[in-house]
Amino acid sequence: MSWFAFIAGSNHAQITITPFNCANNDGIQAGIFDDCDFSDAVFNNNPYAPEYIDCESPDGDMSAITLESFNLIPGQIYYFYVDGYEGDVCSYKVDIISATQHFELHNLTSFTQGNDTVQICPNTSYTLGVDSLKLDIYYYWKINPATTSLPYDTFTRLDSIVNWTFRDTGEYTISMFATNGCDITDTIQKTFKVYELPDEDFGTISQCSNEFPFGGPQDIDPNGDGVFGWQGPNITAPGRDSFLVNRPDGCSFWQYITVDPLPLQPRETVTLVDCQPFAYHDLILDDTYKNFPYTLPVNDRNGCDSMVMINAYIPVISANLSPSACSNGEITVSCSANVASSPGGHVLNYIWKDEFNNIIVDNDANPATISSNSKIDLNLSFTMTVLGKVYQIDLPSLQLYPSLELPLSPQTNAWDLEICKDVPTSNYSVQGSAGTLSYVWTTNNGDIIDGNATGNSVNIDFLEVDNNVTICAAAVNGCGEGPPSCLDVSFLDRPNPDLPTQLSICEDSVVNVAIQNQMMVGATYLWTVNGANVVSGNPNTFGPLGLRYAQPGNYQITVTASNKECVGSPDVVNIEVIPAITQVQIQAVSYANKVEVNWTPVPCVAQYKIYKDGLYQGTTTFTTTIFESLKPGDTFVVRIDAEGVGCACGVSSASSQVATLSCDEVQIALSAPSYLVCEPDWGISLPLSSVLTGAMTNGIGLWNGPGILTSNEFLPSLAGPGSHKLYFNYEELGCAYKDSLTIINIKSPDASVLPTDPECKEDDSGTIEVIPSAAGSNYNYYLDGQRVNGPMLSGVSIGNHQLEIIDGNLCKIVKSVDIHPPTYPTVSFIMDEGPFFDNQNIDITLKELVGEQQLIDSIEWYVNGELFCAGNCYSSRFTFEEGGTYVHQVIIYYKNCLMEERFDLVVKDSPKVYVSNIFSASASSGANGI
Numbered sequence: 001m002s003w004f005a006f007i008a009g010s011n012h013a014q015i016t017i018t019p020f021n022c023a024n025n026d027g028i029q030a031g032i033f034d035d036c037d038f039s040d041a042v043f044n045n046n047p048y049a050p051e052y053i054d055c056e057s058p059d060g061d062m063s064a065i066t067l068e069s070f071n072l073i074p075g076q077i078y079y080f081y082v083d084g085y086e087g088d089v090c091s092y093k094v095d096i097i098s099a100t101q102h103f104e105l106h107n108l109t110s111f112t113q114g115n116d117t118v119q120i121c122p123n124t125s126y127t128l129g130v131d132s133l134k135l136d137i138y139y140y141w142k143i144n145p146a147t148t149s150l151p152y153d154t155f156t157r158l159d160s161i162v163n164w165t166f167r168d169t170g171e172y173t174i175s176m177f178a179t180n181g182c183d184i185t186d187t188i189q190k191t192f193k194v195y196e197l198p199d200e201d202f203g204t205i206s207q208c209s210n211e212f213p214f215g216g217p218q219d220i221d222p223n224g225d226g227v228f229g230w231q232g233p234n235i236t237a238p239g240r241d242s243f244l245v246n247r248p249d250g251c252s253f254w255q256y257i258t259v260d261p262l263p264l265q266p267r268e269t270v271t272l273v274d275c276q277p278f279a280y281h282d283l284i285l286d287d288t289y290k291n292f293p294y295t296l297p298v299n300d301r302n303g304c305d306s307m308v309m310i311n312a313y314i315p316v317i318s319a320n321l322s323p324s325a326c327s328n329g330e331i332t333v334s335c336s337a338n339v340a341s342s343p344g345g346h347v348l349n350y351i352w353k354d355e356f357n358n359i360i361v362d363n364d365a366n367p368a369t370i371s372s373n374s375k376i377d378l379n380l381s382f383t384m385t386v387l388g389k390v391y392q393i394d395l396p397s398l399q400l401y402p403s404l405e406l407p408l409s410p411q412t413n414a415w416d417l418e419i420c421k422d423v424p425t426s427n428y429s430v431q432g433s434a435g436t437l438s439y440v441w442t443t444n445n446g447d448i449i450d451g452n453a454t455g456n457s458v459n460i461d462f463l464e465v466d467n468n469v470t471i472c473a474a475a476v477n478g479c480g481e482g483p484p485s486c487l488d489v490s491f492l493d494r495p496n497p498d499l500p501t502q503l504s505i506c507e508d509s510v511v512n513v514a515i516q517n518q519m520m521v522g523a524t525y526l527w528t529v530n531g532a533n534v535v536s537g538n539p540n541t542f543g544p545l546g547l548r549y550a551q552p553g554n555y556q557i558t559v560t561a562s563n564k565e566c567v568g569s570p571d572v573v574n575i576e577v578i579p580a581i582t583q584v585q586i587q588a589v590s591y592a593n594k595v596e597v598n599w600t601p602v603p604c605v606a607q608y609k610i611y612k613d614g615l616y617q618g619t620t621t622f623t624t625t626i627f628e629s630l631k632p633g634d635t636f637v638v639r640i641d642a643e644g645v646g647c648a649c650g651v652s653s654a655s656s657q658v659a660t661l662s663c664d665e666v667q668i669a670l671s672a673p674s675y676l677v678c679e680p681d682w683g684i685s686l687p688l689s690s691v692l693t694g695a696m697t698n699g700i701g702l703w704n705g706p707g708i709l710t711s712n713e714f715l716p717s718l719a720g721p722g723s724h725k726l727y728f729n730y731e732e733l734g735c736a737y738k739d740s741l742t743i744i745n746i747k748s749p750d751a752s753v754l755p756t757d758p759e760c761k762e763d764d765s766g767t768i769e770v771i772p773s774a775a776g777s778n779y780n781y782y783l784d785g786q787r788v789n790g791p792m793l794s795g796v797s798i799g800n801h802q803l804e805i806i807d808g809n810l811c812k813i814v815k816s817v818d819i820h821p822p823t824y825p826t827v828s829f830i831m832d833e834g835p836f837f838d839n840q841n842i843d844i845t846l847k848e849l850v851g852e853q854q855l856i857d858s859i860e861w862y863v864n865g866e867l868f869c870a871g872n873c874y875s876s877r878f879t880f881e882e883g884g885t886y887v888h889q890v891i892i893y894y895k896n897c898l899m900e901e902r903f904d905l906v907v908k909d910s911p912k913v914y915v916s917n918i919f920s921a922s923a924s925s926g927a928n929g930i
Contacts, residue, residue, distance in 0.1 A: 002082045004094075011072050014097040017082055018064040022090035026060045032067050032080040060085055097839075097910045117191040120166060121251035126192070127163045128174065142175045166194045197247075198223040202230065202257040208304035209261045212236055216257060223253060235259055262304050269309040271343055273387045277314060285312035290341075315384055315391045316340040321398045325435060326405035326479035330373040333398060335380055337368070346386035353379040355397070375401045407475035407482035408433045410456075415471070415487055418565035419462055420494045429457035430485065432475035440474045440481060462491065495523040495561035499573040506649035507552045507580045510535055513573055514544030515559060523568075528558040532575075552579035581605065581644035584654035588638070592665075594628045595658045597638050604648030611639040627658075635659035676744045678811035749807040753815040758798065759822055760897030766796050766819035768803070782806065824894060825855075827901050836907045838883050845875040846890065857893040865889075883909035 019028045067080060084090050120126065128141075141162050143150045149167045166172070175189040200222035207214050216230025225247075232243030238261040246252045272278070277286040281296065289312040296306040319337040337348060350367040352360040355377030362370045372378070377399050383392045410430035419426055430439060438454040452458075460471065468491070474484035498516040505511040515525075519542040527539035529547065532555065536546030549555065555577065560570040585600040599608075601623050610617040610625055613636045617625075627636075639655040749772075756767040768783075782788065782804040783796075798821050806812040830845040846859070861869040861876060864887050869876055873890075880886060886905045891898060 004081070005079050012068075012070050013072050013078070014066065014068040015080060016064055016066045016095040016097070017092050018095070019062055019090040019092045022062065022084070022088050024086070024088045025062055026085040026088040027062050028065060028082055028088070028090055028092060029085050030065050030067060030080060030082045032069065032078060117193060119193045120249060121247075122169055122194055122196060123165065123167055124194070124250050125163060125165045127161065128176070128190070140176065144173050144175070145170070166192060169195045197225050197251050197253040199254040199256065202255070204258040204260055206260045206262055207238070210304065210307060212238075212261075214259060225253075230257060231255060268307075269311070271311040271313070271387075273313045273315070273343060273389050275315060275389060275391045280310070280312070283310075285310070286314050311343060313341050313343045313386075315342060315346070315386065315389075317384060317391070317393055319382070319393060319395060321378075321380060321395055323398065323400065326402050326477070329402055329479055330371050331400050331402050331405065332369055332371040333378055333400065334366075334369040335382070335395070337382065339384065342384075342386055344386075346384050349383045349385070351381045351383075353381070355379070372400050373402055375399075375403070402479060405435075405477070405479045407436050407477045407479075409483045409485045410436070410439065410473050410475045412473070412485055412487060415489075416565070417487055417489050419489060419491050420566040421491050422494055424462040424491070425459060426462075426489075427457065427459050428471060428473075430473045430475075431456065435477045436475040437478065438476045440476060440484070442472045442484070444469055462489070467491075492563045492566040493520065494566045495520040495563050495568040497525065497559045497561045497568065497571050499557070499559055499571045502574050502576070504576045504578065505549065506578050508548065508550060510546050510548050511575065512536075512544050512546050513557055513575075515542060520561070520563065523561050523563045526560050526562075528560070530557075531555045547575075549575070549577040552577045578647060578649050579603070581642060581648045581650045581652045584608075584640050584642050584652045586638065586640060586654050586656040588656060588658040590658060590660055592632045592661045593630050594626060595630065595660060596624070596626050597640075597656075597658065598624045599640050599654065602642045602648075602652060604644050604646055605642045606645050609641040611641070613637050614639070630660045632660050632662045676746050676810075678746045679748045680811075746811050748811050749805055749813055751805050751813065751815065753803055753817050755796075755817040755819050757820045757822065759895065761821050761824060762898060764798055764821075766798065768796055768801070768817060768819075770803070770805070770815075822895075822897070824897075824899050827890075827892065827899075829901075829903060834906070836880075836905065837910050838880055838907055839910070840879065840907075842878045842880075842905070843875065844878065844888075846873065855895050857896070859893075860891040862889040862891070863887070878905075880907045883907045 013032075015030075015032070017028060017030050022028075072078065082092060082094075118126070143164070147168050147170075150164060150172070164174070172192045172194065173189055174192065202217055202220055202222065205217065213234040213236045215234050216232070218229035221228045227245075230243070231245050232241065232255060235241055235257070238259050240256070240258050242257075243255045244252060245255055270280075272280060272285060274285075277284055279285070281294075283289070283294070289310060291309065291311055294308050294310050296308060317337060317339050319335055322334050322336060324332040324334070335350065339346060339348075350362075352362055352370050354360055357379075360370065360378075364371070370378070377397050379395070379397050381392060381394045383390055385391075410432040413429045413431060415428050416426045428441075432439065439456055441453050441458055443460060454476075462469065468488055470486055470488050472484040472486040475482045496517075499513065500516065503511055503513065519525075525540070525542050527543065527545060529539060529545070531551065531553065532547040532549045534545055535548050537544055539545065543559075545557075547557075555575045557573045557575065558570050561568040581604065582600070582602045584602060587598045589596040589598075602608075607619045607621050608623070609619050612627070627638075635657065636659075637655055637657050639653060641651065641653045643651045752771040754769040754771070756769075758764065758766050784801060785804075796819055798819050800818050801816070803815040803817060804812060805815065828847045830847055831842060836842055858871055859869070859873040860867065861873045863878070868878075878886075884907055886907060888903050888905060890901045892900075
């Protein structure tokens with residue numbers, strides 16, 4: 001039998017226990033009680049006597065048992081039991097439905113492992129605690145055996161957290177048991193071992209003197225605490241050492257050790273020198289072995305190693321020969337030697353030889369240097385003697401050739417070798433090779449007027465020189481003066497061409513341009529010409545040039561002359577090109593009794609001469625003239641002469657034959673003999689077109705008919721239908737010109753437009769019917785700018801439409817119609833406010849407009865796509881066994897149309913609660929987890 005407790009969260013509780021894995025397959029029995037003696041059963045309103053109401057049994061099968069009550073008091077503790085039927089042993093699963101709360105007797109924190117043992121040192125504090133709801137639960141603590149500092153039952157009940165300080169050594173067991181008002185208890189205990197750790201003595205250990213510092217033994221645990229080895233620092237000297245070990249758990253103890261040194265043989269020092277690597281015992285020694293201890297392979301009498309300090313030297317010498325720069329015709333060679341490995345006391349001896357292996361006697365005070373003023377192949381050998389060993393090194397041969405150290409001929413830096421006589425001064429510079437100290441300048445004529453004669457740059461004045469000269473420069477270094485660099489200099493005359501200052505020509509004429517002074521022998525000439533065509537001469541010779549300019553304007557011609565390097569100053573001539581006079585262009589406008597002559601203006605003309613049939617008529621500065629008082633049909637020739645003045649060249653003349661118009665050539669014509677006007681258009685100006693040819697603009701126009709003739713135009717505003725005539729009179733000719741126009745009145749068309757709205761909102765089309773006002777008329781119909789064939793329009797979308805009707809006379813009317821969507825009743829749903837839980841009754845009422853109810857044919861109600869109700873479904877009750885989202889779809893058939901409303905209903909699962917077994921040592925026993 002298992003007992004459980006829970007706190008009621010509401011007045012309703014439903015508990016389902018499902019058995020499985022039963023030994024006899026007889027199932028289980030269960031009951032709910034509200035007190036500790038289990039006398040008042042409250043499940044299922046069981047009517048049986050008290051001795052039976054504490055049991056609900058499925059009569060020996062494996063069915064689930066459901067315990068349920070609606071009379072619980074929220075916040076009160078209730079109890080239920082589960083037991084096997086007829087002694088059966090089962091596993092089971094408990095599902096708690098409704099708003100209950102989880103109740104546990106305790107949830108032990110420090111006692112997570114039953115009957116475990118803790119080892120601690122004296123004066124150590126330890127805390128034990130229980131995490132609990134503390135609802136009518138009492139805790140009792142006990143220690144065994146009891147001591148003066150830790151008596152039995154020291155802490156009163158309801159203390160869920162306690163603390164002990166273990167001052168005495170020994171082994172203790174602490175127990176805790178918890179109970180509630182029904183004396184249901186649970187107990188757990190923990191064992192503590194309290195004792196001092198003994199000190200550790202590692203005894204006496206012998207060590208060779210060369211083995212310090214010594215880390216102590218690492219494989220001994222004298223006090224048996226589980227920690228091996230010496231815990232203190234390294235032992236650096238023989239004798240007695242101690243170290244206090246402080247453990248993390250608060251325990252401490254001392255470690256002791258005595259180290260006895262073993263004597264060694266005296267340490268020896270050996271210095272070894274050889275010219276190449278050599279063997280010593282089992283070592284191959286080279287220059288990397290210096291000042292290091294070595295253990296001989298033979299141990300002494302104590303078993304300790306014998307030690308020797310070895311200094312091994314392999315002489316390592318590096319040397320090189322460095323020749324100096326040549327000084328006073330002599331080169332000095334020095335040897336730089338470096339001894340990288342030596343025990344000291346070494347002696348170096350230098351032996352100089354020539355290419356024939358003859359020893360060269362070196363009499364200077366420094367044996368590492370030697371000098372020579374002649375060509376020689378120099379060789380050097382030197383030896384190093386140390387501790388009786390002799391080491392020799394030979395250096396590569398070095399060739400000395402002092403004469404080759406003289407400087408090379410200096411490099412000339414763009415010397416000016418052709419000098420104009422009128423500027424006889426020039427600068428000259430050179431660049432010598434490395435080591436050049438100074439320079440020597442010489443010239444067989446000319447004077448150095450600026451710059452140091454020993455520097456690399458000088459200025460030379462050739463003012464007194466008539467013939468060519470030679471200039472030389474030589475470089476000087478420590479060995480002496482090198483070969484010179486020499487160049488010849490010649491002297492030239494500078495040419496200076498002379499051109500006229502200003503020339504003027506007419507456009508498209510040829511001008512000859514010539515140099516006014518004589519051609520210089522040996523000189524070259526270059527002409528720069530812009531904007532002209534060269535018709536004669538060569539721009540690369542002395543000249544002259546013949547030039548033609550196609551465009552007027554101001555131009556320049558430049559001539560530059562040069563005599564090799566002696567370039568003269570360029571000379572310039574300015575040329576003004578005057579434009580030719582523009583050709584006169586004549587235009588004439590003829591009328592019945594006069595001719596108006598116009599011509600284009602000509603630049604640079606002050607006046608124009610006018611001729612009629614060759615007779616001079618006068619001079620004018622204007623570009624127009626009028627011949628008046630002529631007879632219709634007169635013909636004559638007009639000539640205009642223009643002559644360029646100042647800024648233009650030439651004379652221009654133009655002639656043109658002109659004539660007046662005859663009466664027959666003057667006429668008026670309207671666009672049509674008749675014009676149709678729709679009735680609504682009266683009072684606007686007609687778009688008539690009138691063509692008048694050969695008539696003077698000062699003629700008088702008369703409108704014969706209704707309406708108004710506006711000023712400066714021939715198109716009237718009409719007031720009504722009828723025959724209208726248009727007249728023009730010209731007093732100058734004594735004749736009149738006229739034309740007539742008939743206006744026809746057209747009555748506007750008429751029609752009726754009948755729109756039909758759609759019945760259902762799912763249908764987006766309607767119908768338009770057009771009824772003509774006069775039978776037999778031929779109409780064209782347009783809808784939204786698109787032509788429709790026929791007066792019956794169907795399938796028209798919902799919205800506003802403009803219907804334009806145009807008859808055969810292009811008169812039109814516009815009908816505006818609207819096609820509206822249908823109006824449906826407003827539908828809403830009435831229900832309680834959520835949240836909603838599973839197995840709860842939910843009432844939902846469909847509300848519609850009362851005035852429209854008689855138009856509703858039927859209702860269909862779907863839940864998650866399945867039909868729930870059909871027909872008169874104005875109110876429905878729903879009960880959902882499981883939580884989730886339920887999609888409601890209501891379809892209403894209204895006036896033979898279909899309307900639809902949707903909404904989602906969210907149903908939550910009732911909370912499921914984990915109930916602990918307060919009668920079991922394990923809170924999870926009975927497999928009663930949710």
